[in-house]
Amino acid sequence: MKGLKKQRRVQIIVLALVALTVSTGLIGYALQDGINFFRSPTQVVEDPPRVGEVFRIGGLVEEGSIKRGQSETVSFRVTDTNQTIPVRYTGILPDLFSEGQGMVGTGSMEDGTFIATEILAKHDETYMPAEVIDALKEQGVYQDANTDS
Structure with missing residues (x-):
């Protein structure tokens, strides 16, 4: 017994078990499509993504790079002051998307151009996405707006 x-x-x-x-x-298999690095x-330039890989890219919208196309299509360049990627x-x-401001986009690379499916921009005059700040700090060009020079 x-x-x-x-x-x-x-x-x-x-x-x-x-x-x-x-x-x-x-669960891991189902979530793998929802993870965007x-x-x-x-x-992106140093380690190009796989074909069709969805990821997020961020930086500053390069001055003078915004070009409006057919209907709602917009082209611009995003930079971290070291490298520039066309988007x-x-x-x-x-509404707050503009040149010289921080942005984060979700999408994939196609023939050297980032094709964005979503664009996020700053939400006030002092905000910048944390990932963009980290990337700019890594390049040594980020200056905190709250510190006095």
Whole structure:
């Protein structure tokens, strides 16, 4: 009788571990399309993404680079002051999107141009996305607006 209870307990534990492993694997597989890594323009140039890989790119919108195209298509360049990547976006840009300001875009590379599916811009005159600040600090060009020179 004791041996049968022990055997049943071991079977339940093994079954629970198998179910946990399978569910963890399925969750990881389902989430892999939703994970978008952030890259600066320098990182994109130094280590080009895989074809069709969706990622986020951020930096400053280069001065004089915004060009309006057919309908809602806009082309511009994003820079981290070290490297520059051309960006094309079809859609309505955020109201606060402008040259010289921080932005983050989600999309993929196609023939050397970042094709954005989403563009995010700063939300007030002092805000810049954390990823953009980190990339600019890495290049040694970020100056905190709150510090006195």
